[in-house]
Amino acid sequence: MRRFWKSGDPFIWLSGGALAFSLVMVAGLVILVLVNGLGSFWPSPIVRLTLAGGKELMGQVAQREKIPQPGAPPGTPERYRIQVRVGNRDLYGADFVWVEEANIVRRDFPAEAVLIERQEWGNLYGFIKEVRDGDRVVARGPVDGWKGLQATLPGAMSTSREIRRVEKKDIGAINYAQEQIRLRMKKLGMRDREGSPEVAQLQQELETLAAKYRVQEARLAELRQSSRQSLVVSAAGDKVKELSLAQIVRAYQPNAMGLWAKSGLYLSKLWEFVAGEPRESNTEGGVFPAIFGTVMMVMIMSLVVAPLGVLAAFYLREYAKQGAFVSAVRIAVNNLAGVPSIVFGVFGVGFFIYLVGGSIDRLFYPEVLPTPTYGTGGILWASLTLALLTVPVVIVATEEGLAAIPGGMREASLALGATKFETTWRVVLPAVMPSILTGLILAMARAAGEVAPLMITGVVKLAPSLPIDGFWPFLHLERKFMHLGFHIYDVGFQSPNVDAARPMVYTTALLLLLVVLVLNLTAILLRNMLRRKYASSTF
DSSP states (O other): OHHHHHTTHHHHHHHHHHHHHHHHHHHHHHHHHHHHHHGGGSOOOOEEEEETTSOEEEEEEEEEEEOOOTTOOTTOOOOEEEEEEOOOHHHHSOSEEEEEGGGEEEEEOOTTOEEEEESSSOEEEEEEEEEEETTEEEEESHHHHHHHHHHHHHHHHHHHHHHHHIIIIIHHHHHHHHHHHHHHHHHHHHTTOTTSHHHHHHHHHHHHHHHHHHHHHHHHHHHHHHOOEEEEEEETTTEEEEEEGGGEEEEEOGGGOOHHHHHHHHHHHHHHHHHSOEETTTTEEOOHHHHHHHHHHHHHHHHHHHHHHHHHHHIIIIISOOSHHHHHHHHHHHHHTTSOHHHHHHHIIIIIIIIIIHHHHHHHOTTTTTSOSSSSOOHHHHHHHHHHHHHHHHHHHHHHHHHHSOHHHHHHHHHTTOOHHHHIIIIIHHHHHHHHHHHHHHHHHHHHHOOTTGGGTTBOSSOSSOSBOSSTTSBOTTSOBOOHHHHHHHHHHSOSOHHHHHHHHHHHHHHHHHHHHHHHHHHHHHHHHHHHHHHHHHO
16 A cells, blocks of 8 residues: 555546546536526527416516425425516516416417517517507507518618717717817917917817708708607506617517527527627627727737836846845745735826826826826726736746756857847747747736726726727727626626626626637747747757
8 A cells, every 4th residue: 555655646646636627617617607608699488477366477487496495394395486587677677577386377488479679678578569650550460560560670770770870970070070179279278379370260160060060960850750660569467568669679589480590590699799789787788899898908918018028037037147136026026926906906096097197198188187088097007007917927937938948059149159139139039939928828818807907997887989999099098998807797796687687797708718718829829830930940
């Protein structure tokens, strides 16, 4: 037995078992996220429940669970209850209700039941009663009403998209231009140039923009006047709801759909989640602004942390005189990796936002004050804060790579007449590049998942616009942004409708994992490509 323990085989099996257990745990977590996240997009059937008291409910079954019966005698039959998403929050006040299965008298799945996804108030379940165009009834009844809805809904949705385009792009561009002119006039006033010809020209431009605004306002009123189609739906409990077709995102009858139709709808909803904008307090719609903000923040952070960490590592290993001071600096760098991330966030607020950003506002944007431009949270300050958070990772990885390079390579280069800089640039840097990219990969993975420092340096629940748009200078680093990690926190723990938000939490978590995976794989491929390039150029 003693010989068996001394052989080391038990430790090998123990290490292998620990690795297998870790892999199983990771796989289980991924499967849990996949099932609860991606499964929420599948159009499940609509059930109509008739309860013992004659009450009717209509919706989709969300989950089924056993009812606890503490103190029940042995042999007591088990009881179950189901959670039904009844939607119609504006009619019932709640999206979900629990129903004990023993109280259910009848279940049926009517083919005419329709599910309507709305811009506001969540899903609407019921039967089509009427389709109207103003005061005129276009179609009546579940069958004819569904045909009438299919005929009129595409046009209404097209009009709704045009209204949003006019509001966001055309009128938004005019408002932006007016604000810029107002700021320029204010700056001229601060320089005592109120009566200059430039001010008169700006006034004329304002009048031109005001005329364009009136034109777009009239067009917007015309579009809204043309969007008069409405839908009358009878819901369970003798409730009737009339809604404008412009408020409908999509309408479908899941009980009458086949597998092919459901698969197409599933892909459509999945694409909306990836490429669409959020709605209903981020519990519905898409997360594209959060994806964009996460990727852009990581890219800016990488552009900052890579040269900063590499230069620090090269100085400590290649140029600094080794001694007590350099050892103390290395210890400090290693300790920085263990500092809580919220501390870096506080530093980012105090140094980047208040000091640097406030100074920029006073020097370059005095006409905007007291409204801050850079003196408030933004994607630039959040990226710089995360760069400081992750720079110890890059320094340590680069130093380890430099320590692994044989000293003979440096000596051979110097013996051939190369300078210290040429040796560092042409010999040492290519050899240590894989270690640099390894540190960058670790830094990107950590930065993509951090939330605490972002909450006080620029991330928001809902950003009105992306950091990149069509207005000069096109890249607006001062703007606030959305982040997948903060989106998970906000939807999962701050949403008033927890049950409706739960699928969004799982799906966003899966998307965050995929974003981190794609970023890491891109960096790994780049590292392998550079490794092959420098290896082939060395020999």
